[in-house]
Amino acid sequence: MAHQNHQYSPGTARATIGLGIFLVSLLILIALFAAEVLAGFGELDQKMQTAITGLPGISSVLGLAMNLFHCHALTAIKVVFYVGAIIGLAVAARAGRETRGVASWLNLPVCRAILALVLVFLLGVVFSAEGAFGIVGTHRDALRQASVFGLLACGMTLVIIGGGIDLGVGSVLALVSVTFSLMSIHWGWQPWVSVPACLLLGAMCGGLAGTITAGFRIQPFVATLAMMVFARGLAKTVSGGTKISTAVKNPDGTFRYVDVPAVFRFIDSRILDGNLSVVTVIFIVCAVLTWILLARHRWGTHLYAIGGNEEAARLSGVPVTSTKILSYVASGLLAGVAGLCQAAQEQQGDPETGAGYELTAIAIVVIGGTTLTGGRGGIGLTLLGTLTIGYLEKILSINAVPEASRLMLTGVIIVAAVLAQRRKR
Amino acid sequence: MSPRSQVTHAHDTDNEPLVRMVGISKKFGANQVLRNVDLEIRAGEVLVLAGENGAGKSTLIKILGGVHTEFDGEIWIQGRLVRPKSPSDAAALGVAVIYQELSLVPTMTVADNVFLGRSIVKRGFVDHDEQRRRAQQLLDQLGIEIPVESRVEDLPIAQQQLTEIAKALARNARVIVMDEPTSALNAPEVEKLFNLVKDLKQRGCGIVYITHKMEEIQRIADRITVLRDGEHVGTAPASDLPPARLIQWLVGREIEEQFPRHAATPGHERLRLRGFTVLPMHGQLRPPVENVDLVVRAGEIVGIGGLQGSGASELFMGLFGAYGQNVRGEALLDGKLLRIQSPSTAISQGVALLTNDRKATGLVLSMSVIANATLAGLPRISPMGWRRPALERSITASLCDRVSLRAASLDMEVEWLSGGNQQKVALAKWLQTEPRLLLLDEPTRGIDVGAKREVYQLMDALTQQGLAILLITSELPELLAMSDRIIVLHRGMVTAEFDRSSATPERVLAAAMGRQMANRG
Structure with missing residues (x-):
């Protein structure tokens, strides 16, 4: 105990070895994947099979695994390296907790969020669904599907950093989606009227919830729970309880079909030769704007201060009530943007849509590493969280994992991610 | 001559001390917070543990109290080599630590708190009458007048502190550690606490008392152990350590002029x-x-x-x-x-107000030095609300100079600073508003x-x-x-x-x- 040797730290050595294993596995996986994309999955799999048969020891082990899990030789090999990568990372992260050297950056929230994303992404590389993960369309769709959740998560991040929570976003999304459909399809309003009107509606919902919680000091959980129920009811009232689709009911009870409004088609379209969805662009733009407000505007700083210590913030002259209300307004506004996207993608306004989305948004924020207690986090983390959840969903779906298992797996991943994010003293 | 060599070896010919901590060392990451520290607690005495903030007092106490379980060195309690693995483990060994942050449940009654974690149970249900009776008995013995039925959150902080002590005694603790117990007490309440301490001494308890207040040390200490920068400076009977010498041990230098106030x-x-x-x-x-x-x-x-x-x-x-x-x-x-x-x-x-509790109302601990130092004056340096990070940094740097703040980085979270440096950040925040x-x-x-x-x-x-x-x-x-x-x-x-x-x-x-x-x- 008295002999402390400061020259040599076993932690640093272990961290270096762990990181080395991780990086080597990572490179091999990427190389295998690149070869697979270039040569085609079937081709490479054949070669691997032949190669394995040449090595009697390995072939029996891998062969057993292949038969057990009905997987290809190539996939089995990739699984081996994936497990290697995880073990390497775990070793490095564990060592990183004890040392200040090489691996201490592994404990930064950003790094952990990136690593979670990398691990999920590698999952796609390993289980590429016979090469489907190598196609641009897969990624485009993963990003498109994640975008609506990402929009909600950006607003949620603001509210959570300020020490609150917004359970109303899923319902507000439905309300805006219904209203937008009604305006665009039934009433034939031009987008330069309907879009601002819908965004205003979303912002007002947020403002109402914010005023109730911050102005009247009701717990945000309760106030936004009320908004969640209220906005859902309002969406059903506005829509008359039915889906607002292009099948418009005539006064005599028959249906006539109208064209999908141009604004719907635009939002649902793709740019860059069909390689990027407009919805994704909208998400990225909103995320950047939110980031600018949070990181470069006084309001964002005030939000962090309130989430970190509300009383200290108030006694430092921070306008607590208005700052908090504005965070809910922003959340409602972003839920409104998400509602527009949802309506355009579904080509209808469904008053039942978006149920449970608020929980996915919270999961994204938490997986990114923003703490639920407020005061710590950021949009960058939420962006990473969005990609993690989005890719996880996509990878499970291209591998035809049934929804039941998908939900259970997502639950497990959320816990694992939050465990990995836990702050250590 | 360096005070480090002035260790007084008390030759204890009577019985074994209640607690002997030998050669305790502790690291947080690469940060050595304790280096080979010895501590001895004897029955029927008040041992004052003194040291500036960051000297390692709290860490040492938390090791004894089973909070920090990874450390080098040995702990002997009544002649047995032990290693407290948790606070309840320490309590079972007869060690009760009363931390600055009280560990009471505010919404529960005094009686419930006193018996928290080892409720008196009859047929599987908590026997509230018995708990009340025994809690009352205990408080009476201690001469504490607190209604056992009242909820802790309704009590003034002083009575909460006394409740905490009663809770420690209800576990038959032989060693009671008090970490700055008087920081929230007024003079009559301090008197009451001191009487209680005297009483505990007579019952043969060993008391470790951590304080920053010189008058308290002089009044209450039988022996004094001084830590500085994680090292054991020395232990001496209180009579051998007049204030001037004690301060010298504490700071490692003579403070010629304590209050530099000009006319x-x-x-x-x-x-x-x-x-x-x-x-x-x-x-x-x-x-x-x-x-x-x-x-x-x-x-x-x-x-x-x-x-x-x-x-x-x-x-x-x-x-x-x-x-x-x-x-x-x-x-x-x-x-x-x-x-x-x-x-x-x-x-x-x-007008600027430095509040009396920097952690609760003064600082946002999760934010950086820069963010805290500029928080109150942010409107002055963010035209139209847009922040100017470079300007904030340079302003903070010059403020830190004025308040002689020592921080590894201006971007580090205030939470990791020592108490003194945290206070300087709070002061810097108010100076920035040019009050x-x-x-x-x-x-x-x-x-x-x-x-x-x-x-x-x-x-x-x-x-x-x-x-x-x-x-x-x-x-x-x-x-x-x-x-x-x-x-x-x-x-x-x-x-x-x-x-x-x-x-x-x-x-x-x-x-x-x-x-x-x-x-x-």
Whole structure:
């Protein structure tokens, strides 16, 4: 105990070895994947099979695994390296907790969020669904599907950093989606009227919830729970309880079909030769704007201060009530943007849509590493969280994992991610 | 000669000490917080554990209390080699630690708290009657008058502290560690606590007492162990360590002049209060501050003396707008009527308030030094609300210079700074708003001797530049030495005013205790 040797730290050595294993596995996986994309999955799999048969020891082990899990030789090999990568990372992260050297950056929230994303992404590389993960369309769709959740998560991040929570976003999304459909399809309003009107509606919902919680000091959980129920009811009232689709009911009870409004088609379209969805662009733009407000505007700083210590913030002259209300307004506004996207993608306004989305948004924020207690986090983390959840969903779906298992797996991943994010003293 | 070699080896010929900690070392990451520290606790004595903030006192205590379980060294409790694995493990070994942050459940009753974790159970259900009876018995034995039925959150902090002690004793603790137990107590309550300590000594308990207050050390200590920078400086009987020598052990250097206050040259009238009253809130029966008149001049430090409940802090909060418009009376700042609405209006008019609890109300611990130092003055340096990070950084750097802050990085979270440095960040925040009137509520609470001195120097320098300071402090020597004038409050009203020559500890204390004292006088 008295002999402390400061020259040599076993932690640093272990961290270096762990990181080395991780990086080597990572490179091999990427190389295998690149070869697979270039040569085609079937081709490479054949070669691997032949190669394995040449090595009697390995072939029996891998062969057993292949038969057990009905997987290809190539996939089995990739699984081996994936497990290697995880073990390497775990070793490095564990060592990183004890040392200040090489691996201490592994404990930064950003790094952990990136690593979670990398691990999920590698999952796609390993289980590429016979090469489907190598196609641009897969990624485009993963990003498109994640975008609506990402929009909600950006607003949620603001509210959570300020020490609150917004359970109303899923319902507000439905309300805006219904209203937008009604305006665009039934009433034939031009987008330069309907879009601002819908965004205003979303912002007002947020403002109402914010005023109730911050102005009247009701717990945000309760106030936004009320908004969640209220906005859902309002969406059903506005829509008359039915889906607002292009099948418009005539006064005599028959249906006539109208064209999908141009604004719907635009939002649902793709740019860059069909390689990027407009919805994704909208998400990225909103995320950047939110980031600018949070990181470069006084309001964002005030939000962090309130989430970190509300009383200290108030006694430092921070306008607590208005700052908090504005965070809910922003959340409602972003839920409104998400509602527009949802309506355009579904080509209808469904008053039942978006149920449970608020929980996915919270999961994204938490997986990114923003703490639920407020005061710590950021949009960058939420962006990473969005990609993690989005890719996880996509990878499970291209591998035809049934929804039941998908939900259970997502639950497990959320816990694992939050465990990995836990702050250590 | 270095005091490090002055270890007094007490030859204990009687029985084995209650606790012997030998060669304790502890690292947090690469940071060595304890290096080969020895500690011995004997039955029937008060051992004062002294050291500046960051000296390792809390860590050492947390090792004994089973909070930190990874360490080098040995712990012997009553002759047995042990290694407390958890706080309950330590409790089973007879060690009770009363931390600064109380570990009571505020929504439960005193009786429930005393028996928390080992409830008295009858047929699978908690036997509340029995718990109440036994808790009452225990409190009676200790001479503590607390209704066992009341919920802890409804009790004043002093009674909560006593409840915590009762809880420790209910577990038959032989070793009781108290970490700055008097930081929230007023004089009569401190008396009560000291009597209790005396009583515990007679029962053969060993008491470890951590404090920053010199007067307490002199009153209560049998032996003193001093830590500095994680090392054991020495242990000596209290009689061998007069204050001057003790300070030398604590800081490793002689402090020639404890209070660097130059003679003030008061300027024009900065603040005048006429009939200032804070209206009762939250079911209070009387106004916490009533009809206060006072004047502070530019360049002057006016001290506000008073015991717990004097209303001094409420006066500051009211003046600063923290209670909104719940105040009456007139406040003039530089001859102009002070608008009292909210902290932000106060700040914009040149008033700053350093609150008495930097962790709860002063700082946002999760934010960086820069963000904290610029928080109050952010509107001044963010045109149209857009922040200018480079400007913030340079402003913070120069502020840190002024308050002699030592931080590894301006981007580090304030949470990781020592108490003294945290306080300097809070001070920097207020300097950045360029106030005309600075309200300081306990500016040196819980910070080490070196940092205290730097805060005093800063106060002196600021008044030289014409700032007016109102100072609340519960440490009498500090109040007497730093204040040019002293106003004493008792139950929200001014009971006396002294200038430097007429203020003596006895007179200030008498005025602070109000009429009761005068009657007995």
